[in-house]
Amino acid sequence: MNAPFPLPTISPSEIDTHNTAGGRDNGHRSGHQEHPALARDFVANVERTKWHDGALWFVRNKRDAQASQIPEWEYLRELASTIKNDAIANLPDYLVEFERNAIARGAVIHWAIDAEEHNRIVYDLLHERGVKRVIKSKSMLTEECHLNPYLESRGIEVIDTDLGERIVQLRGETPSHIVLPAIHIRKEEVGETFHEHLGTTVGASDPKYLTEAARGHLREKFIRGEAGITGVNFAIAETGGFVVCTNEGNADLGASLPPIHIACMGLEKIIPKFEDLGVFTRLLARSATGQPITTYTSHFHGPRHADSELHIVIVDNGRSDLRASDTFRSALGCIRCGACMNTCPVYRRSGGHSYDATVPGPIGSVLNPASDAKKYKSLPYACSLCGSCSDVCPVRIPLHHQLLAWRKEFGKRRLLGLDKTIPMKAASWLFQHPRLYAFAGAWGRRALRWLPRPLIYHRLNAWSRDREMPPAPKESFAQWYAKHRGGRDGN
């Protein structure tokens, strides 16, 4: 696999940076750090971790409550999985169908091989029309392509209008969650940021007050915006239209006010039939935020009237490569609900930034290695293989099995460090030689019983940092069996 997929860290020169109140500098990093080191920093702040974990567990609970109200919940997941698999399998045909129908409705379709081309297409559209002020609603694709810094460095103002995204934008950070971008930020920190940028009262942290301030501030941006950029939740092959789901109404203001609407989508967002929306609109918000449906589920079939423009940019950026993999193809079915993040006990306790990628969490740990296996090789190991992610995924992506598959893939490609390969080779050899295994086991236990504590409990023994060693019995089960049930088979 050689094509890039979600892109790596933002380069420091392209973004205005500050330290967050948590003391971590998100978005300005001189070198990539792997998950364990970043997670350690995060989880060391016990109070903050408890808060972050609690906030996301709260969202997971809301999702559970919604799922309980739908007796056919598992059937819906099965339907969604089958529909997405059909869409992915027959993608070229559906894309052609979508393009034909969308053009018939008056939309203009653009194709981008990669992030760079996507950014160039969007910039050219804006530049040709003399647009200087863009209002953008949440689009993980544009995050993936790093569209904002690209446009900003070329003199175009980009305002992220989703409240969470606006907060991280003002703070010079990247989102830490694909649905709840500011989940890692305390309300006091939002208050500080708004005081600095919006002139709210110093020390104010009431969410209602702060949201009201953001409403006023962003309303002015909506009115003055010259072009609107949105993402796409679902693109319908059968009709050539697409759907955008929001709670805030920001995508709709962005699409309804300026005369130009640019919709950016990964090519995997295609669903075959209009009626498929029935399945996905029942699953998306319930899985993402624990709501029966988002406040607005907006349908776009062509420009809103004769004098306005609708452009749809269809992006590959590594998706066609992922599609070619039998093992990982189903990950393209992701509808970006974030449920896997909310349920992941590791994500909750390490935070989205510890993945150092646009899309974090379980799905990110499956997608990111496809673009850069070396860089992201710690991500499939940032996982206890608990399987909760696979059980919440509305499209039944077998996420934890795919994470395991990545580990095997790394093994095949010889990307594993000696700290992994040597112990495993040794273990494998021991396990193939039962008498040596028994011998090693007996002496290992003796060592645990006899060695002075400092020789067992030290910095190199990662287990012992937080835990006492397991007990060291005098007899193994095999030894007990031979002694007490002797005469029959035993080691």
Next chain:
Amino acid sequence: MATKQSRQTIMDRLNGRTIAAKPHPAVDHARTVSYPDPVAKFTEILTWVGGRVQQVDDMGEVSHHLHQLPHYQSAKWIASTVSAAVQGNFNLAQAEDPHSLAELDWSIIGGEFCVAENGAIWVAPQDVSQRAMVFIAQHLAIIVSRSQMVMHMHDAYRRLGGVPGGPDRFGVFVSGPSKTADIEQSLVLGAHGCRTLEVFLTP
């Protein structure tokens, strides 16, 4: 043009791989949820997400209910596409540019049908003067017939998909006032769209 070439490249990549998959499934209607009292369910859910629902017997009652609201009494600009219920004082015919709707306190619009499972109302082009009307006003009122009720989204899309000529240029399911929980998961009603949603269910 550059994107024609990219299109070809992408298509070549996709066509270079034949993938088997199960056929596109049909939804088994017998396995979908059904509510004995869909209007009650609709009302329950829409209320839960922050909307206010009122059953009325005729259009005249709509105006009466609105006038009970302090934020309606003090409203400066009221636009209505349902003249039988409310006349409004904003000339929508003159307001072609969506930006001119920015000062609206109230949009009073119609709705096509309701969805019981999630308190959503389908708003179509004929219900508004233009799309922005739904999102730009401070407060939104939707007048819709409670006899136009479907159980769930499968039925909703079946209804929408059955329109000859295909879907309208635009349309939106609205369920509740705009909202956000982006600040510490604390729910705030009234993000960028309407701050409140009043729904009037006519016969």
Next chain:
Amino acid sequence: MTVALFVPCYIDQLYPDVAIATLELLESCGVSVECPRGQTCCGQPMANTGCSADAAPVARRFVHLFADFDHIVCPSGSCTAMVRHHYADYFDPADPRFQHVSTNTFELCEYLTDVLKISSLNVRFPHRVSVHQSCHGLRELRLGASSETRVAGARDKMRELLAMVDDIDWVHATRSDECCGFGGTFAVNESDVSAAMGRDRIADHIAADSEVIVAGDMSCLMHLQGLISRNKSPIAVMHIAQLLMGRPLNTNHSDRPLAQATRT
């Protein structure tokens, strides 16, 4: 019907009483159990690290050792899941010995409920007990219904067995099936998050006023026990086989007294 006991490597070396209790439990249900000579490991540690080449010979050895038994029973959900769901990589799909072993390896609880179909036990355990649902047993073997899914008529095989024990006082952690954080090599690769996860589980069970956390996987309990001992937490751990054989509350904690564990 020949039944073999599959003893996970860490139970053999570190928690032999779990295997002894398993053996005794099966025998008390009328099963004649054999322990094949020379068993070591199912290969899961190597497989989960990504070292398939190192897992392969261990897996093949496992199948060779156990292929001649009708049933293979194991007091570990995760080892059982390895054999049932993750052995395909190492074998020709048409290999009859592989097919036999991978379909006839059972976790202990499911063996008791589904194969032996036991309906009563003669054991008393008058303590406040909370259950830890080990992830592989739950989400791979479906020993119970996971809190994420909505499957009608799902059973909970661990609870079915524990319901046969007299005088158990049930208490419940608030998060019914959150992972303990062991995850095999995860425990050392991501030791900070692993420890945080484990501490949270322990605190949850203690807050429920439990005296003992019971689970079907000793690996989870090994990790929790390590944290409990380090932090001197007032709670014990037991494998379900030990509880069902009526072992005392402090059976895994003889190295230190459980001073505050029994709050009567």
